[in-house]
Amino acid sequence: MKKWMVSAIAYLLVVVGAYYAYTSFTDTGAEEVSHTDEAQHNDGKTEVNTSEEEGGHDENHNEHESDTNVEGDVQPLIQLENEEIIITLKNKQGEMVSDLEVNHEKLLHLIVVSSDLNEYKHLHPETDEPGIFKVKHNLKPGEYKAFIDIKPKDLAYNVLPVPFVIGEAHEDHEHDPIQPDSSLxxxxxxxxxxxxxxxxxxxxxxxxxxxxxxxxxxxxxxxxxxxxxxxxxxxxxxxxxxxxxxxxxxxxxxxxxxxxxxxxxxxxxxxxxxxxxxxxxx
Incomplete structure (x- = not known):
């Protein structure tokens, strides 16, 4: 009887020891995976920050330079109503974007040019409701492109042209290409x-x-x-x-x-x- 009990206790000790050895091994493996993911995440973040610093405006003083191959997190929409330009800022989820940094004394700079590049306006729409900016205009009928220059907080943004038309559109209308100036x-x-x-x-x-x-x-x-x-x-x-x-x-x-x-x-x-x-x- 005593021999049987000693054998049973010995067997139990072997099983318990094997169990603790197994759990110790699996916990160590999970911790290493976690550290690896964190290291990869930190490496990626460092590369992004380095890229921003190398391409930032402090180096080349280009406050904004568009990249037509990159789509940002903010999608502006332009509407025309009662001689007003109305700009609505939304993110990709369709939510209003209103958290903007002041950029050279304004929240939003609106550059408008005609399709022939003869007309140029630098306007500063104002906001009285989240994500919506309005400004009066005196633009003549024609085709235009707007460039909405903003700095959203914690969101990527790329200044891309937003075309719009005042009056009737003329799809077959082409302009002569601009020529370099002979005098500057x-x-x-x-x-x-x-x-x-x-x-x-x-x-x-x-x-x-x-x-x-x-x-x-x-x-x-x-x-x-x-x-x-x-x-x-x-x-x-x-x-x-x-x-x-x-x-x-x-x-x-x-x-x-x-x-x-x-x-x-x-x-x-x-x-x-x-x-x-x-x-x-x-």
Whole structure:
């Protein structure tokens, strides 16, 4: 009897020992998997942050540069009603987007250009309800593209053209292609501005320097000036702010060759003047 009980106890101890050994092994395996997933997640996050820092506006002063191959988390919609442009901001789930960062003194900058790139407007719609912005306009009948420049908090956003029409659309209407300017000196009202580019080559840092005939522009929307650049099809959008200092010096980069239109905005005596230029990048 005693021999049987000793054998039973010994057997029980073997089983219990085997059980604890097994659970200890499986717990260790789960912990390693968890650490591996966390390491992969952290590595991915670091790469994203590095990418943002390398492509951020602190380096090249392009506050916004569109990428037509990337769709962001915010999808703007434009409506026209009673001589008002109404912009509705929604995320991919159809929810209103209202949490925006102030960007150069405004929550939203609206750039509107006509299809022939002759008309240019820089407007600042206001909001009185979440995700909806409104602004009056005096645009003539025609085809336009809008560029809604915002900085949503915690959401990816890419400034893409939003086409709209005032009046009747003319699908068969084509415009003559824009041509590079023979002179980069412009006179608007009593003010003049001459543009000099450090290079006309693609994939190079290019300085845009403006000679304002001795005039010093006033601070406008928190900067000495603003520059908006579009390609000839009005698809790729670049919004540039000046480098630090007391002169209107800007820096940008063109990733594709082609013809581009540049609008430079400067404020004198409380009034904003827009100087247009057309250049060819090779």
């Amino acid at each position: 000196s412009k006179q608007i009202g009593a003010h003049s501005a001459t543009l000099a580019l450090s290079s006309f080559k693609v994939n190079e840092k290019i300085e845009l320097k403006f000679n304002l005939n001795g005039e010093i522009p006033e601070q406008y929307l928190g900067a000495l000036g603003h520059v908006v650049i579009l390609d000839e099809k009005a698809e790729n959008y670049i919004h540039v702010h000046p480098l630090e200092g007391n002169e209107p010096l800007f820096e940008t980069e063109f990733t594709n060759p082609g013809i581009y239109k540049i609008w430079a905005e400067f404020q004198f005596d409380g009034e904003v003047f827009v100087f247009p230029y057309v250049v060819e990048i090779e």
